[in-house]
Amino acid sequence: MKGSALNSNGILRMISKFPRNKLPMGAALGIAVLYWLYIFTLYRIPSDKEIVNEVLRQGNVWKKNLTAALMFRKQLEECCDPKNLFAVTKQNTPLGSTLWYDGEFFHSLSVNNDTYSLFIKETPLQQALKKCAVVGNGGILKNSGCGKHIDKADFIMRCNLPPLSKEYIQDVGTKTQLVTANPSIIEKRFRNLLWSRKAFAESVKIYGSSYIYMPAFSMKPGTDPSIRAFHTLSDINANQTVLFANPEFLWNVGKFWKARGIHAKRLSTGLFLVSLALGLCEDVTLYGFWPFSVDLNEQSISHHYYDNVLPYSGFHAMPEEFLQLWLLHKSGTLRMHVGPCPDEV
Ligand SMILES: *[C@@H]1O[C@H](CO)[C@@H](O)[C@H](O)[C@H]1NC(C)=O
Ligand SMILES: *[C@@H]1O[C@H](CO)[C@@H](O)[C@H](O)[C@H]1NC(C)=O
Ligand SMILES: *[C@@H]1O[C@H](CO)[C@@H](O)[C@H](O)[C@H]1NC(C)=O
Numbered sequence: 426m427k428g429s430a431l432n433s434n435g436i437l438r439m440i441s442k443f444p445r446n447k448l449p450m451g452a453a454l455g456i457a458v459l460y461w462l463y464i465f466t467l468y469r470i471p472s473d474k475e476i477v478n479e480v481l482r483q484g485n486v487w488k489k490n491l492t493a494a495l496m497f498r499k500q501l502e503e504c505c506d507p508k509n510l511f512a513v514t515k516q517n518t519p520l521g522s523t524l525w526y527d528g529e530f531f532h533s534l535s536v537n538n539d540t541y542s543l544f545i546k547e548t549p550l551q552q553a554l555k556k557c558a559v560v561g562n563g564g565i566l567k568n569s570g571c572g573k574h575i576d577k578a579d580f581i582m583r584c585n586l587p588p589l590s591k592e593y594i595q596d597v598g599t600k601t602q603l604v605t606a607n608p609s610i611i612e613k614r615f616r617n618l619l620w621s622r623k624a625f626a627e628s629v630k631i632y633g634s635s636y637i638y639m640p641a642f643s644m645k646p647g648t649d650p651s652i653r654a655f656h657t658l659s660d661i662n663a664n665q666t667v668l669f670a671n672p673e674f675l676w677n678v679g680k681f682w683k684a685r686g687i688h689a690k691r692l693s694t695g696l697f698l699v700s701l702a703l704g705l706c707e708d709v710t711l712y713g714f715w716p717f718s719v720d721l722n723e724q725s726i727s728h729h730y731y732d733n734v735l736p737y738s739g740f741h742a743m744p745e746e747f748l749q750l751w752l753l754h755k756s757g758t759l760r761m762h763v764g765p766c767p768d769e770v
Contacts, residue, residue, distance in 0.1 A: 470744045473717045476751075480763055481721060483755065489708070490757030497703060497758045505677040507704025509548055512668040513642070516547045527676040528643040528691060543655055545668060549636065550705055554580045557706035560597060561695045561713035562587050564727035565720055571712050571766040572598040578710065582702060584694045586610055588731045589631045596730060597713070601632040603668075605694050606639050608647030611654055618653040625654065626661055634664040641669040670697075685749060689742035696746050699759070709759040714750060716743030721764050 471479070501507055510517055518524065520541045526532040534540065558578035560566075562585065575581060575598035583604045589597065611618055615625040629637065637658070641651030655667040678700045679692055687696075695714060702709045713730065720726050727733040754761040 470748070473719055474723070476717065476744070476747070477719065477721055477723060479751070487754065487760055488757055489760070493756045493758045494703075494707075497753070501681070501700060501704045504681045505674055505700070505704070507674065507701050508551065510671050510674040510677075511701050511704075512548060512638070512674075513544050513671045514546065514548050515541065515544045517671065518544060524642045524672055525676075526642055526645065527672040527679065528640075529645055532645055534642060534648070543652065543667075543669070545666070549666075549668070554706040556580070556708045557582065557702045557710070558598075559695070559698050559702050559709065559711050559714075560584070560587075561711065561715070562729045562731070563713040563715040564730055564733070565715035565763060566596045566713040566730040567727065569596045569712075569765045570768070571762065572596055574598075574710075574762070574766045575712055576600050580706065582698050583632075584698060586614075586628070586632075587729075593730065601635045603636040603638055603698075604632050605670075605698065606637050606654065607694065608639065608641065608644070608650040611650040617650050618657055622653075622657040625657055626663060629658070629663065629665050632665060634666075636668045637665050638668050638670055640672075640675060642672040643670070643675060682746075682749065687742055687745050687749060689745065693743060693746060696750075699750065703753075703759065711750065711759060711761045714747065714761060715763055716747055 513524070518536055518541075520536055520538065522536050524534045524536060526534070556578045557580045558575045559582045560575055562583075572595045578600075580602045581598065581600050583601050586604060586606050587597070589599060589601070611625070614628075615622070618625060637654070639647075639651045639654060641648050651667075651669065655669075657663075658665055658667055675697060678697055681700070682692055682696065699709070699711060699714075718725055718728075728735055750759070750761055753759045
């Protein structure tokens with residue numbers, strides 16, 4: 426039942442544990458009602474104001490807890506083996522094996538010579554990374570002056586091909602070692618790479634010689650655009666390397682966070698990246714992870730640092746994700762940066 430749990434809500438997941446013909450209707454309804462009660466009455470997300478107060482109460486006090494960080498990394502290694510499995514490689518996905526899409530109901534791809542040739546030989550990033558920065562795209566970064574802080578990290582991860590043009594670098598920095606690209610962006614911004622591919626090739630230059638991490642095997646319609654992105658860059662000997670996210674890794678990371686109480690159809694790209702960073706890096710600092718409409722002074726802010734386009738509601742559970750990350754901040758596992766960065770670096 427691999428596809429069902431991620432794709433559908435928990436009701437389906439619970440029901441799917443029973444043989445279909447043996448589940449009485451009453452029991453199904455009972456489960457549905459209990460589930461509904463759990464989600465909508467027992468579980469309450471604090472309001473934006475409560476969260477702001479909590480963050481202010483904590484202030485700038487933060488101390489790394491090495492024990493907590495190592496424990497968390499161990500848990501991630503046990504569930505998801507980020508180091509060896511985060512990307513599809515020739516090593517972890519041999520010719521003839523089957524890739525199960527993590528975002529589809531029972532959809533798979535068997536690896537033939539053509540697809541196999543697209544995979545990188547072995548997992549990069551085998552050496553331990555020291556200081557990593559994961560940069561979310563939240564409007565909280567605007568006028569934060571965090572660019573220099575971010576650029577001081579050894580390894581910088583960004584989400585969804587964000588703009589890094591001149592007007593933003595003071596706030597978000599200039600360097601990138603890994604950037605995610607959702608196939609939906611290829612579709613929206615680059616006409617699915619069915620026409621001219623120059624705009625795409627030009628626009629990724631800003632990320633230097635980074636990895637472009639694409640969930641090519643999560644949703645069916647995402648595979649072809651991802652493969653076109655791969656060929657576009659490889660045909661011109663671009664400095665960027667396309668890595669395909671391993672659907673098994675994404676699936677396992679999704680399960681990991683679900684067990685910790687994130688009720689979303691799908692995790693955000695940001696949380697996948699944080700999980701990867703926690704698995705690969707000694708120190709992890711997050712910037713721009715703030716899914717609320719006001720900053721710490723309760724001034725309203727835009728949704729992203731570069732625009733105010735709101736996401737589809739109901740797909741991700743950003744406040745829930747924030748609360749989980751905040752717990753990791755408080756335990757000293759990672760550092761979450763909210764608000765402006767001090768001048769002296
Ligand atoms: C560090 O984390 C560990 C494991 O969570 C905990 O037992 C310990 O009390 C923490 N140490 C400090 C100084 O907070
Ligand atoms: C795949 O490639 C190998 C080596 O290039 C070749 O021996 C094999 O016949 C190919 N298989 C298919 C199904 O094309
Ligand atoms: C790759 O990077 C080098 C050095 O920064 C640069 O000179 C070259 O133009 C880049 N190649 C492409 C295709 O962007």
